Amino acid sequence: MAIRENILTSATARDKYIQGVKLLKNEFTGPTTADLGIPGTSQPVSTYDLFVVWHHVAMTTFTPPSQSDRNAAHRGPVFLPWHRFMLLQLEMNLQRVLGNDTTFGLPYWDWAQDGELSPARQGRAAIWGRSYMGGSGAPVATGPFAFNSADPNSWRVRITASVNGQLIQVNRGLRRQLGAAVQGLPGPNRLPRKAHTAAALNQPVYDVAPWKTSSDGFRNLIEGWQDDPEIPSPSLHNRVHVFIGGDMSPSTSPNDPVFYLNHCNVDRVWESWMRPVPAGHGRAYTYDSLNV
Amino acid sequence: MSDKNPIERPTVNSIDSYVKKHASHVGETQGHQHPTSETIREADYEGHHIVIRTTYQIEVDGKPVTGHMGVTDDGKVHYHPVPNISFASALDMVKQLINIFPDDFNHIADKSTVAEEHATPAHEGHATTARARAKRTSTGRRVKKTHTDH
Numbered sequence: 001m002a003i004r005e006n007i008l009t010s011a012t013a014r015d016k017y018i019q020g021v022k023l024l025k026n027e028f029t030g031p032t033t034a035d036l037g038i039p040g041t042s043q044p045v046s047t048y049d050l051f052v053v054w055h056h057v058a059m060t061t062f063t064p065p066s067q068s069d070r071n072a073a074h075r076g077p078v079f080l081p082w083h084r085f086m087l088l089q090l091e092m093n094l095q096r097v098l099g100n101d102t103t104f105g106l107p108y109w110d111w112a113q114d115g116e117l118s119p120a121r122q123g124r125a126a127i128w129g130r131s132y133m134g135g136s137g138a139p140v141a142t143g144p145f146a147f148n149s150a151d152p153n154s155w156r157v158r159i160t161a162s163v164n165g166q167l168i169q170v171n172r173g174l175r176r177q178l179g180a181a182v183q184g185l186p187g188p189n190r191l192p193r194k195a196h197t198a199a200a201l202n203q204p205v206y207d208v209a210p211w212k213t214s215s216d217g218f219r220n221l222i223e224g225w226q227d228d229p230e231i232p233s234p235s236l237h238n239r240v241h242v243f244i245g246g247d248m249s250p251s252t253s254p255n256d257p258v259f260y261l262n263h264c265n266v267d268r269v270w271e272s273w274m275r276p277v278p279a280g281h282g283r284a285y286t287y288d289s290l291n292v
Numbered sequence: 293m294s295d296k297n298p299i300e301r302p303t304v305n306s307i308d309s310y311v312k313k314h315a316s317h318v319g320e321t322q323g324h325q326h327p328t329s330e331t332i333r334e335a336d337y338e339g340h341h342i343v344i345r346t347t348y349q350i351e352v353d354g355k356p357v358t359g360h361m362g363v364t365d366d367g368k369v370h371y372h373p374v375p376n377i378s379f380a381s382a383l384d385m386v387k388q389l390i391n392i393f394p395d396d397f398n399h400i401a402d403k404s405t406v407a408e409e410h411a412t413p414a415h416e417g418h419a420t421t422a423r424a425r426a427k428r429t430s431t432g433r434r435v436k437k438t439h440t441d442h
Contacts, residue, residue: 030308030312031307031312035312036318037322038322059375060324061317061321074375089302092301093302162373162393163357163373165360165372167318167322182391183379184379184385213370227366233378234377241376249392
């Protein structure tokens with residue numbers, strides 16, 4: 001059985017994750033950019049980059065097409081289950097390339113823990129160290145995903161989105177702007193805090209009408225749209241994307257391996273929320289009741 | 293627990309065949325261009341039906357920005373290629389797009405700089421009549437120019 005652990009406390013999970021995503025980044029199973037209608041010279045698309053494309057396509061698909069708020073993965077009730085499915089698919093692919101290691105579980109990053117640091121220290125937290133995810137930069141120059149123009153095997157962003165929302169081919173290093181100022185965002189650009197996670201866990205319902213970014217409930221708070229006076233939007237999950245910036249900003253945000261550490265933590269909070277009362281708000285089934 | 297639904301683990305072959313089967317969906321989204329973005333918000337209040345149509349048409353240095361933009365019920369604007377943040381101001385949103393997508397604006401910025409350096413004051417004044425526009429002064433300080441500058 002796979003156990004998902006805190007990346008800051010499990011060196012084994014950290015090292016396997018870094019090794020696994022690099023293997024997927026350099027695994028080419030057949031699909032090409034031409035197959036996917038991405039302009040430019042046809043190039044093979046790695047398994048890792050297929051996840052980038054998948055996320056982008058879901059984000060650009062309105063559900064239903066008669067409205068322009070919800071998409072197939074965000075801004076509505078599907079946000080949590082869609083990303084859980086994505087995490088499971090990535091996790092199984094990582095297990096495969098790690099030698100069918102079914103004990104490997106995706107690690108999570110408890111960003112609210114780092115959110116307790118002063119804003120000035122958040123961009124220098126352990127997660128951004130050379131042994132973990134590396135730091136800020138355009139391109140990122142430290143850690144396992146640092147760019148080296150002379151090394152074709154260094155981490156490269158190969159497919160990203162243009163400002164107009166089209167997938168395009170590039171060949172460059174990963175970009176992050178940890179804690180950089182955001183236009184129109186008051187105050188420092190900082191991570192969510194433990195009190196914010198606790199507020200989400202205290203939400204009594206999962207989601208409510210109109211089932212989008214103006215909804216009350218757990219989903220809209222943990223996704224980061226709900227404008228609670230104490231937790232102004234963007235918050236929680238969204239705030240993590242905004243804090244990291246760079247390649248975590250567009251629809252192709254899975255380009256940054258931190259994407260999965262963020263979503264694994266979101267999934268962990270959701271799992272906690274679903275625990276049976278009194279600890280959580282979910283429903284539990286007995287073993288017999290599942291035997292249908 | 294029942295094993296009626298065993299986990300189907302991915303293989304190299306299953307990834308290849310799945311992607312090729314669904315590749316047309318990617319092609320469909322590649323065609324999404326929105327020279328103008330219209331949002332329709334509707335609500336019922338005191339027996340009345342409210343419809344608000346909002347249309348945005350964005351240009352940066354004369355070039356259209358054509359990703360889909362929407363307006364949420366609380367009046368904030370969001371831009372789909374940047375899925376994790378909404379803005380109270382459309383101007384702030386576009387400024388942030390320039391920060392997030394530097395490669396899309398670098399060549400435009402270069403041309404803009406040249407154009408501004410060679411613009412006559414009179415011509416520049418007409419170009420900024422209808423919109424707030426940031427321009428660089430001789431000291432390098434950025435100021436906002438509006439029609440009141442005439």
